[in-house]
Amino acid sequence: MARTFREAAIAGIGATEFSKASGRSELQLAAECSKAALDDAGIHPSEVDGMITFTIDNSDEIGLCRCLGVKDLAYTARIPGGGAAAVATIYQAMALVNAGLCNTVLVWRAMNERSQYRFGQPHTQNLGPQAGNGTGSLLWCMPFGAQTPATWESLAAQRYMQQYGVTNEDLGRVAVAQRKYAATNPAAWFYGKPITLEEHQSSKWIVEPILRLLDCCQESDGGVAIVITSLERAKDLRQKPVKIVGACQSIPYNVEVISNYYHADLSMMPEAEGTAKRLYAQTGMKPTDMQAAMIYDAFTPQVLKQMEGFGFCKRGEAKDFIKSGGIDIDGILPVNTHGGLIGEAYIHGMNSIAEGVRQVRGTAVNQVKNVEHVLVSSGMAGAIFEKV
Amino acid sequence: MTDPTESAPNPPPKPTRLAPIVTLDAKFFWDAADRGEFVGEACADCGKLRFPPRPMCPHCHSVKRNEVKLSGRGTVYTWIQPRHPAPFGFKEPPIVATIELEEGYRLVSNLYDIALEDVKAGMPVEVFFVPTMGNHQVPVFRPRAK
Numbered sequence: 379m380a381r382t383f384r385e386a387a388i389a390g391i392g393a394t395e396f397s398k399a400s401g402r403s404e405l406q407l408a409a410e411c412s413k414a415a416l417d418d419a420g421i422h423p424s425e426v427d428g429m430i431t432f433t434i435d436n437s438d439e440i441g442l443c444r445c446l447g448v449k450d451l452a453y454t455a456r457i458p459g460g461g462a463a464a465v466a467t468i469y470q471a472m473a474l475v476n477a478g479l480c481n482t483v484l485v486w487r488a489m490n491e492r493s494q495y496r497f498g499q500p501h502t503q504n505l506g507p508q509a510g511n512g513t514g515s516l517l518w519c520m521p522f523g524a525q526t527p528a529t530w531e532s533l534a535a536q537r538y539m540q541q542y543g544v545t546n547e548d549l550g551r552v553a554v555a556q557r558k559y560a561a562t563n564p565a566a567w568f569y570g571k572p573i574t575l576e577e578h579q580s581s582k583w584i585v586e587p588i589l590r591l592l593d594c595c596q597e598s599d600g601g602v603a604i605v606i607t608s609l610e611r612a613k614d615l616r617q618k619p620v621k622i623v624g625a626c627q628s629i630p631y632n633v634e635v636i637s638n639y640y641h642a643d644l645s646m647m648p649e650a651e652g653t654a655k656r657l658y659a660q661t662g663m664k665p666t667d668m669q670a671a672m673i674y675d676a677f678t679p680q681v682l683k684q685m686e687g688f689g690f691c692k693r694g695e696a697k698d699f700i701k702s703g704g705i706d707i708d709g710i711l712p713v714n715t716h717g718g719l720i721g722e723a724y725i726h727g728m729n730s731i732a733e734g735v736r737q738v739r740g741t742a743v744n745q746v747k748n749v750e751h752v753l754v755s756s757g758m759a760g761a762i763f764e765k766v
Numbered sequence: 767m768t769d770p771t772e773s774a775p776n777p778p779p780k781p782t783r784l785a786p787i788v789t790l791d792a793k794f795f796w797d798a799a800d801r802g803e804f805v806g807e808a809c810a811d812c813g814k815l816r817f818p819p820r821p822m823c824p825h826c827h828s829v830k831r832n833e834v835k836l837s838g839r840g841t842v843y844t845w846i847q848p849r850h851p852a853p854f855g856f857k858e859p860p861i862v863a864t865i866e867l868e869e870g871y872r873l874v875s876n877l878y879d880i881a882l883e884d885v886k887a888g889m890p891v892e893v894f895f896v897p898t899m900g901n902h903q904v905p906v907f908r909p910r911a912k
Contacts, residue, residue, distance in 0.1 A: 500854045502784065515818050517787040519874050521904050523853035523860040529846060533864055533874065536844040540887055583849040586882065591850075631824075639864050639872050640817070644844070 386475035387612035387619040388468075388763070390419025390605035391732040396567050396723030399493040400599035408437040408488035409445035411601035416446075419605045420616030421482055428453040428480035430467045432487055432726065434460060442486070453480050459758060461674060462635045462649075464727030466759035469625035471606035481607060487728040488601030497724075498597050500525035515637040527676060530636040532588035534644045535679035539588070541645035542694035546590060549678040550578035551700045553592045553720055556675065559707070560717025563743045567596055568721045593678040595719035602728035604735070609766070618766065620738045623751070624661035625761035628652030635758070649758040650687025657753075657760045658689075665689040669749040670737050671711055672730040674756040675718040681705075684755050685713070707744055715744040727756045738763045783855045785900040792819045794833050799903045804838045804893045806869060807831055817871045838893035839910065840867040845877060845885045855899070865891060865907055879908040 392414025394400070394407050416423050423446035429439050433456045443451055455470055457463040464487070471483040491497050501516070502525060516530070524530055538544065557573045560566035573592060581591040612619035630648040632641040641648055658664055665688060673684045682696035690711050691699045699705070705713035716722045716733040723729055734754040736742040752763045786796045798805040808815050809823035810830035822829050845863035852859060861877040863885070877885060878894075891907040898904055 499851055502854045517789065517792075518818060519862075521784045521786050521855075521898060522862050522874055522876050522906075523848055523856050524846075524862045524874060525853050526848065526851065529848045529853070529862060532846045533844050533862065536846065540844075583847075586847045586849050588846055637874070639844075639874060644864075 381478035383476055384478060385609035386472040386606055386622045387609040387766070388604060388622065388735050389607045389612040389615045389617060389619060390415040390417070390421065391603070391735050392416070392418050393565070393602045393725070393729065393732060394488070394600045396565060396598050396600040396725070396729070397492075398567075398597070398599060400490055404488050404490050404494070405437045405441050405445065407490070407599070407601035408435075408442050408486050408603075411488060411603040412442065412446060412484055412486050415484070415603035415605045418617060419607070421605060421607070423447055424449045425482045426484045427451060428471065428474050428483035430455050430457065430470050430483060430485045432456060432460065432463070432467070433458045435487055435489070437486075437488060453483075459635045461676060461726045462756055462758040463627070464674065464756035464759070465625065465731060465754050465761050466627045466756070467728075468604065468606065468622065468731060468754070468761045469627055469759055472622045472625045472761070475606055475608055481611070483606040484603060485606065485728070486601060486603040487726045489726070490599045491724065492597040492599050496597055498526060498528065498594070515634060515640070519637050527636060528584045528589050528594055531677045531679065532585040534638050535588055535677070537644035538646070538679060538683055542697070544679075544682065544697050546587065546593070547575065547579060548697040548701070549593050549682070550575050550590070551697075552675070552678040552681045552705070553578050555700065555705050556714050556718040556721045559715050559744050560721025563716050563722060566717045566722040567598065568717060588679070589677055595676045595724045598723040598725060600723055600725050600729075602725045602732055604728070604731060613766070618739050620735050621764040621766050623663065623762040623764045624657055625759070626653060626656040626660055627759040628656055629758055646693060647683045647687040647757070650684045650755065653755070653758060653760045654688040657762065661762050663751065663762060668711065668751050668753045668762070670715060670734075670746045670752045671713050672715075672734045672752065672754045673713055674727050674730065675714055675720055676724070678720070680757065681713065684757060688753060688755060688760065707746065712744075712746045715742055715746060730754060734763050738765050781897040781899055782857070783896065783898040783904070785898045785902045786904055791821050795819060796902065798833065799895060799905055802895050802903065804836050804905050805833050806836050808834045815869055815871065817873060837868045840865040840891055840907065842877065842885060842887060842889040842891060843872055844887075845882075847882050861885065863907070875904075876906040877908065878906055
């Protein structure tokens, strides 16, 4: 393969159903969503020559190759940092295609995160430091009773909320907006089940006084896969290509994924601001060029902080932006139009990337009008998708 | 024959808190805690403090380290109470807090002797130690006079 620069595009997306009990192995979920994404693109599975997933995905590359019949894999990589690095899978795939090193890159994430193990419960089985998680300081939390993602998130979110007078009710408006989107999305676990702000406010505290039950994402079983190839090739494939205009990652000094208490000012998100700065410099674009955004929402505060980090509003103004309907379907910037990880499913951010692709294709169930560009963010990584 | 109705005084309850996870680079911190001492790590060459502990100074890249005694005083930065699910090892949900130490860095710990609704940002606190499973101790904090 000639190593000349080639633009990259997303040619296929695929998913299993999103459930609480898939009834089959994680490898089977990985194989099914991968096959679906390759079918969507119109590419034979044997042609995959690059594979990227998360460090913590339990399915093995060779195992998945043996399911798909991949004839000659040229590249494999795993991205550290859990969900925070979801969009970094797209970043790596883009770079591989740009560099002329791969022609068909398969990105996947598949898990029985509800039926087989539970991310939301105390992580006391994972006490030791594990490289590749990007959360090396969790061992400084465990003996003190901060043992779940919700507790780790809350210890940082409170500083942001104090700085800008953000209340739990302000957070609730994110959940209400996203559950409204999920209610009209047949693929969503919470299809047909919108919530009111009152229901949010009467849901139980998970972590007092920061997060209620309805501020938290789901625990889900399921898989999502995405196929990246060259823009030139994608034009001849089954779907309208979705160009990756740019993608990048930013991990500033002393920032880590979730036990993130050691950088100077916890009221802001240096990793989102760093990613935004690099992404806008790389693409020559700006926040107002986006018609929609898919923002990693393991917990509601993350949506506000990333909206500010990516410059969709100024620091401290996300609560008012959301209160005024800014993230709704007819708002200034519709956000997480599939329902997000809160409303659709928690496939570690990959289902939100798939929604970004559907919005650019014009095939989303909650379709935003006149979409040219969508920004997808997972906090430490971001990408901009473009209609061709 | 001992009278079964005259039982001995109850022994103190065994600690249920999880023992610290001791890595080679942070062993000095937990060994000190077991002795009831609150210490930090400073570069032996340039003198700068660092946390979490690590084998190299990010400023001068020396691998020489000194254990330094800390004042044990700090202020509350953020605080929470995990409600659901109940954290493992606690009979009552603890107040978990990030504490900003006088020496200029933060760490995660617990607050004692105060109700959740009475905690305020910037509140002065001081260190003391509580036992864990496996005969270890961890540093925790309680309010102090300014």
